[in-house]
Amino acid sequence: MGKRLLILTAGMGAGHDAVAAELARRMARQDVETNVLDVLDLIPIGLGHGLRRMYGGMVRSAPWLYEGIYRAFFVSRRPPPASPLTALIASRLDARIRELPPDAVVSTFHVAAQAAGRLRDAGRLTVPSIVLVTDFAVHRMWLHAGNDRFLCPDERSARTVMERTGRPATRHAPVVGPAFRRRRGAGGALRDAAGARPGDRIVLVSAGAWGVGRVVETARRVAASGRYLPVVLCGRNERLRERVHGPALGWRDDMPALMAGAYALIDNAAGLTCREAFACGLPVISYRPIPGHGRDGAEAMARAGLSRYARTPGELVEALDGLRDDAARRAGVRRTAALFDAVPAERVIRAALG
Template identity: 60%
Template sequence: MPTRRTVLILSASMGAGHDAAAAELARRLAVADVDAEVVDVLGLLPLRLGAALRGWYGWMMRSAPWMYALIYRIFFVSGHAGSASPLTRLTAARLRGLLRRRPPDEVVSVFHLAAQAAGTLRERGLLPVPSTVVLTDFAAHRLWLHPGNDRYLCPDAATARQVSAATGRPASCYAPLVRPAFPRGAAQARHGVGRRLVLVSAGAWGVGDVERTARVLARSGRYLPVVLCGRNAGLRRRARRAGGLALGWYEDMPGLMAAAYALVDNAAGLTSREAMASGLPIVTYRPIPGHGRDGVLAMARAGLSVHARTAAELLAALDRLDAGEGAETGNRDALFAAAPAESFFAAPLISPAAETPSGGCAATETA
């Protein structure tokens, strides 16, 4: 009797987006009769180093975003890749130990440190099974990219072309990993009916200058801001003073999006994909530094959102929604028409090293 395929999904508890993508992929693979285990790479690190990294990142994003912007510019997007960092080598060593204890049929990374560690092992012949990277960012900074990985799944065609050119590996598009609770097109019928409840996203960390965004919306007299503060209780208190409503961690996001007029986003993360699935228009404004800003600009270039650079542009973009959704509707439909992520793992990957990088969205890498 043949054994079920096993897939090891490497995530990281940095915010909620990576873990949410990993959990949804694991759920879909289980439906497809594939065993999937999700492992937090931060938990692999010794001496609570992973928890320290998570805490330091959260502090930077809340208290010193300029510091993260500098680190991102030097280490994440520099043209000089350099050798593997000590953190990558340590993660790779711990990952190798896990693979010895529980060998899978394929490794899937949904976080950039995991992609670096798996690529390092694969390149050195220490990972005997294929390694796939599922990018969860619209902007692929260089820490996502390692030529040792066998293939990349990307959120859109532009990212796939960039990744293929940078790594020489096959790159294909996959449809967003959004829970089925967000039905496609659910919000389209309500646009233009005058609902002016606008969601303002700050991600799971509750970061960014969203109080200023809420103030702009509230003072317009046309929009009621609902600030999604994530797990940041301090932001929730401050956002209440800006006008409108402020919510902490909220479970019924599908219901909230069904009642909203638009989303104002600052990071191009999980919330933006959920909005796309719900048919909720997205206007981006005052993005968080680093990957947030690059992702916001990439989404706008892909025609998936409107990027507002000033308060006047923000209000004008929201006002224009009364005339219809705009051109981004078709672009979102194309995004969700890509192959489901789980379809890439239903069968073994055949001869990945011999394939020609696609640089586009054709799923040529699967068996």
């Protein structure tokens, strides 16, 4: 009988779901039966959908409130508290697991990691539980010591996880779609979508799947330099797209082709879009990141030499100008390309499946 893998995610933005979907695709190629479950769907009477809307509303309209919650509950060296929400999700996850027992569980979202770790710690989950950390800055909500193993974005975060959980933690290659590793062409798709001229240096300004952050002002600053053409990626936020004075794109399924034509990516979330840019060899500049994990992730990427973190409009333009130095640009691309030399996540998971 073939092996069965349960992948836990949460629809908070698009990044966790995309990682889960790509991981499922890779495992299916190894003849592993995969099931992907959004843990927010385990919360009854639509409360999971309400949590999703509340989080999106805070990040969009009251970032100061999310910052306060993040600092109070996510950033601490103490173990995370046992919450009623985690207990509820764990209870309903236990029932799901008993209906269709997996041979291993992988969590790609921190609440999922808490629930799976809780079940594993209590002996209710009897198969390996692996946490695939999708944040560059690992906060304590990822760190339930009931889990067997952690896959981290770099060596620094892996050391932190081992120190705080006592569990094995190693870095893994970013889980991005294969199309991002095959950057080809002259970028005509982006040039056509933006209505750009042949000599324009096009800078992608990412607002994530939900279209959040002060990206309208960011695009205005970039355009004011007179040296770059900003194209705002608005995700599914059509209102944001209407507010942008210049090229703006909605949700796209051809991001590898768009990135192939870009000069740089300006990002505000330090999430999957950055990893996709790294795979394409596209330099990343963090600017005005969203609060909480976005800001901490931007700082972590900059410390690792993977990106620049511009804190002022002047630093933003200076960072863009610096990428015109071919030697510096190539050195940055080599650093980010090295991320993909790490062990693939699916190899570790396959070994856990036995």
